[in-house]
Amino acid sequence: MGTGKPGRKVKGGGKSRTNKDHRHLCHTINKSRWDDICSEQLKPENIGKVVAEKTELDPDKPGLGQHYCVSCARYYISDVALKEHQKTVKHKRRLKELTTKPAYSHNEANAGAGRGAADNGLSSGTRPVASSSGMDMQ
Numbered sequence: 762m763g764t765g766k767p768g769r770k771v772k773g774g775g776k777s778r779t780n781k782d783h784r785h786l787c788h789t790i791n792k793s794r795w796d797d798i799c800s801e802q803l804k805p806e807n808i809g810k811v812v813a814e815k816t817e818l819d820p821d822k823p824g825l826g827q828h829y830c831v832s833c834a835r836y837y838i839s840d841v842a843l844k845e846h847q848k849t850v851k852h853k854r855r856l857k858e859l860t861t862k863p864a865y866s867h868n869e870a871n872a873g874a875g876r877g878a879a880d881n882g883l884s885s886g887t888r889p890v891a892s893s894s895g896m897d898m899q
Contacts, residue, residue: 794834797864802831803856832856 802811811831819826828837830846832855837843846852871877 796859797866799832799834800859800864803859832859 801807808831812829815829815831816827823836824838824842826836828840828843829835830837830843830852833846833852835846837846865873868877
């Protein structure tokens with residue numbers, strides 16, 4: 762039905778041609794808890810209570826739930842695995858970020874997304890003043 766030669770046939774390529782989503786999966790960060798929750802839990806007055814709560818015996822969690830990293834919100838199978846995790850750059854970077862930078866509040870996040878308070882151009886205490894020149898004509 763077409764006039765002329767068909768287009769060039771592409772051979773090979775495998776996944777890179779058929780499914781391009783697989784390339785970006787390794788670049789995403791999989792957070793299990795939000796930063797504001799973790800930074801709140803890392804405060805000195807809260808961390809003891811959080812660790813006691815998170816390390817209760819639970820047969821469904823890795824290592825019976827006894828080895829928990831508060832900053833990364835992850836359970837580990839043994840104390841050795843937890844200690845190895847605490848030496849990693851990812852853990853240190855996240856811990857530093859959560860302890861030094863203040864967490865964003867919900868209001869700041871909404872304002873950054875453009876969902877802040879409505880600005881209608883008028884301040885809350887003033888009313889528009891009508892000109893009297895148009896009212897006097899009969």
